[in-house]
Amino acid sequence: MDPVFIAQLIVIxxxxxxxxxxxxxxxxxxxxxxxxxxxxxxxxxxxxxxxLQPVADILKLLFKEELRPKAADAFLFALxxxxxxxxxxxxxAVVPWGAETTFFGxxxxxxxxxxxxxxxAMLVIFAVTSMGVYGIVLAGWSSNSKYSLLGALRxxxxxxxxxxxxxxxxxxxLLLGNSLSLTEVVNAQAGSWFGVIPKWFVFLQxxxxxxxxxxxxxETNRAPFDFPEAEQELVAGYHTEYSSFSFACFFLAEYVNMxxxxxxxTNLFLGGWHGPLLPEWLGWMWxxxxxxxxxxxxxxxxxxxxxxRYDQLMHFGWKVLLPAAVLNLLATAAVVLYWS
Amino acid sequence: MPTLNHFLxxxxxxxxxxxxxxxxxxxxxxxxxxVEIMLNAVNLTFVxxxxxxxxxxxxxxxxxxMTVAAAEAAVGLAIVIALFRQRETLNPDAFTSLKW
Amino acid sequence: xxxxxFYVFAALTVVASLFVIAQRNPMxxxxxxxASFLGLSGLYVLLDSxxxxxxxxxxxxxxxxxxxxxxxxLLNAPHEEPPLRTTIPVTIGxxxxxxxxxxxxxxxxxxxWALSRLARQPIGGDERTAGLVSSVRxxxxxxxxxxxxxxxxxxxxxxxxxxxxxALAKRNL
Numbered sequence: 001m002d003p004v005f006i007a008q009l010i011v012i013x014x015x016x017x018x019x020x021x022x023x024x025x026x027x028x029x030x031x032x033x034x035x036x037x038x039x040x041x042x043x044x045x046x047x048x049x050x051x052l053q054p055v056a057d058i059l060k061l062l063f064k065e066e067l068r069p070k071a072a073d074a075f076l077f078a079l080x081x082x083x084x085x086x087x088x089x090x091x092x093a094v095v096p097w098g099a100e101t102t103f104f105g106x107x108x109x110x111x112x113x114x115x116x117x118x119x120x121a122m123l124v125i126f127a128v129t130s131m132g133v134y135g136i137v138l139a140g141w142s143s144n145s146k147y148s149l150l151g152a153l154r155x156x157x158x159x160x161x162x163x164x165x166x167x168x169x170x171x172x173x174l175l176l177g178n179s180l181s182l183t184e185v186v187n188a189q190a191g192s193w194f195g196v197i198p199k200w201f202v203f204l205q206x207x208x209x210x211x212x213x214x215x216x217x218x219e220t221n222r223a224p225f226d227f228p229e230a231e232q233e234l235v236a237g238y239h240t241e242y243s244s245f246s247f248a249c250f251f252l253a254e255y256v257n258m259x260x261x262x263x264x265x266t267n268l269f270l271g272g273w274h275g276p277l278l279p280e281w282l283g284w285m286w287x288x289x290x291x292x293x294x295x296x297x298x299x300x301x302x303x304x305x306x307x308x309r310y311d312q313l314m315h316f317g318w319k320v321l322l323p324a325a326v327l328n329l330l331a332t333a334a335v336v337l338y339w340s
Numbered sequence: 341m342p343t344l345n346h347f348l349x350x351x352x353x354x355x356x357x358x359x360x361x362x363x364x365x366x367x368x369x370x371x372x373x374x375v376e377i378m379l380n381a382v383n384l385t386f387v388x389x390x391x392x393x394x395x396x397x398x399x400x401x402x403x404x405x406m407t408v409a410a411a412e413a414a415v416g417l418a419i420v421i422a423l424f425r426q427r428e429t430l431n432p433d434a435f436t437s438l439k440w
Numbered sequence: 441x442x443x444x445x446f447y448v449f450a451a452l453t454v455v456a457s458l459f460v461i462a463q464r465n466p467m468x469x470x471x472x473x474x475a476s477f478l479g480l481s482g483l484y485v486l487l488d489s490x491x492x493x494x495x496x497x498x499x500x501x502x503x504x505x506x507x508x509x510x511x512x513x514l515l516n517a518p519h520e521e522p523p524l525r526t527t528i529p530v531t532i533g534x535x536x537x538x539x540x541x542x543x544x545x546x547x548x549x550x551x552x553w554a555l556s557r558l559a560r561q562p563i564g565g566d567e568r569t570a571g572l573v574s575s576v577r578x579x580x581x582x583x584x585x586x587x588x589x590x591x592x593x594x595x596x597x598x599x600x601x602x603x604x605x606x607a608l609a610k611r612n613l
Contacts, residue, residue: 073467076467076471119576120491120494120576123490123491123494123498124494126494127502128497130497130498130501130503131497131502133502133506134506134509137509138471141467149513153510153513156506160506180576342442342443342486345554345555347483349555350483352551353454354454354457357454357457357461358457360461361460361461364461365461367466369470369511369512370461370466370469373460373470373473373508374460374461376473376500376504377461377473377476383492384483384484387484387487387492390573391487391488391489391570394572394573395572395573396573396578396579398492398573399489399492399573400579400582400587402492403492403495403579404587404590404594406499408594409500410499410504410598411598412601413504413507413508414507414601414602414604414605415605417507417511417605418606418609419608420511421511421515421609422608422609424515430466430515
């Protein structure tokens with residue numbers, strides 16, 4: 001067997017496993033950080049400092065009864081969580097999390113620490129994120145319940161509206177990085193100016209970064225853009241009728257989407273795995289630290305800001321964020337043209 | 341290895357399926373979906389021949405076809421909504437008031 | 441390997457398209473068409489055209505089909521009734537001329553003849569054409585220089601379509 005092939009398989013398996021773990025870690029972090037922001041201790045009973053809390057959560061969810069409304073379309077009802085989870089995991093497949101490595105000379109040629117290698121990685125992420133809408137739409141429709149349907153329609157309209165700004169922010173980074181491949185965009189951010197400020201794109205594109213993060217938060221249906229699944233308004237939106245494992249799938253998909261958006265933002269704007277003091281082959285530690293910082297930012301936003309009302313949300317997406325993204329792209333294009 | 345004729349045959353089959361859908365289905369939305377199938381068959385032909393001749397023009401024309409298909413789907417669905425409001429049905433046989 | 445992948449994706453596309461036109465629930469039709477588009481996207485990747493593949497997912501499967509889905513959900517599109525027999529066959533001397541069947545058989549014969557003359561070489565030819573076709577940079581260059589006018593006209597077309605769709609679907613014009 002070709003050692004490169006085996007190494008590739010191991011990398012794929014490892015990435016999948018770590019992604020599952022990252023969802024669990026995000027659940028734990030969410031509750032601890034929420035507790036910290038609200039000046040209370042989070043969960044601290046289950047395991048040391050509550051670290052086994054996600055395990056307890058998942059076990060509780062798995063032991064619940066699996067319900068299905070009688071008038072629900074059985075096939076679509078079962079398909080919707082599968083679609084959500086598949087899209088969430090597939091988007092992470094093209095995100096590289098470390099530099100090319102030969103594992104200390106074990107391999108004849110370097111392989112990328114990436115589950116799949118395509119040279120149009122940025123577009124693939126965008127495409128798979130657009131497919132994530134279907135899980136939500138089908139969940140709402142097949143539940144045959146008005147809360148679910150309204151939540152699903154609002155959620156999908158919100159997601160496709162904010163996808164535009166997401167794509168335009170991506171396009172501006174594409175101009176700077178000069179390639180669609182994420183590895184090359186990260187490598188374009190190596191080094192630093194004056195030895196002090198790292199050459200990350202966030203310093204060249206601060207507005208672009210902001211637009212990307214805001215659009216990312218809206219894409220993943222997190223607060224302050226989580227009107228479609230808000231408890232006070234819509235019971236639980238599109239996953240009202242789901243319980244046990246299907247709900248766990250939606251839950252998992254939401255957190256994995258969060259991790260994916262943070263990972264892509266890290267690679268595009270925060271320099272990926274480049275950082276001072278550590279050698280190249282330990283770059284993945286910097287990568288994890290940056291992704292954790294962005295996840296913390298996500299959680300901080302949720303527990304600090306009040307929720308946008310739906311029409312305010314759509315107004316913001318179309319009339320504020322989209323023109324800002326277009327202007328950002330034009331300005332970036334002008335500057336790149338002038339400087340080369 | 342698939343040859344160009346494989347792709348052209350597949351494209352012809354898809355186009356036939358689309359045409360059959362337009363003729364046989366009695367639901368406005370399914371008719372529009374069949375038109376989309378036909379457009380996709382044409383896209384496949386363009387990309388296959390573009391690959392054969394080593395030119396990117398195939399993909400460029402596909403880009404334009406997709407854009408036009410999007411515009412056409414949007415307007416077509418708006419018309420379907422307006423028609424549904426009038427007659428409460430999606431059966432094209434209900435909209436025959438202009439027939440002699 | 442390419443042969444196997446071709447048949448897998450082609451089978452997915454054709455079977456999904458057949459079921460789109462064959463079964464009665466419009467919701468399932470839309471979902472099956474999305475599956476068909478995924479198959480086509482795989483075929484584009486086999487043809488060394490990743491840009492076309494990804495654009496197919498983003499535009500067709502990700503946007504146009506969402507639009508169809510919204511309309512199906514909004515109109516609560518009902519299951520279709522079976523068609524009424526309202527057509528009268530063309531007759532000559534009392535016996536029907538099955539024109540459609542004749543044309544169908546002729547088309548089938550034509551397809552069989554075309555397939556029997558299969559080319560020997562695989563598609564493309566050499567590595568160089570693959571590199572030319574799969575470069576997104578090349579697509580961008582040609583799109584914005586040779587086809588710049590068509591690009592601008594397309595943007596106007598989309599604007600017109602947006603305005604038209606909103607105007608047509610309004611409750612009171």
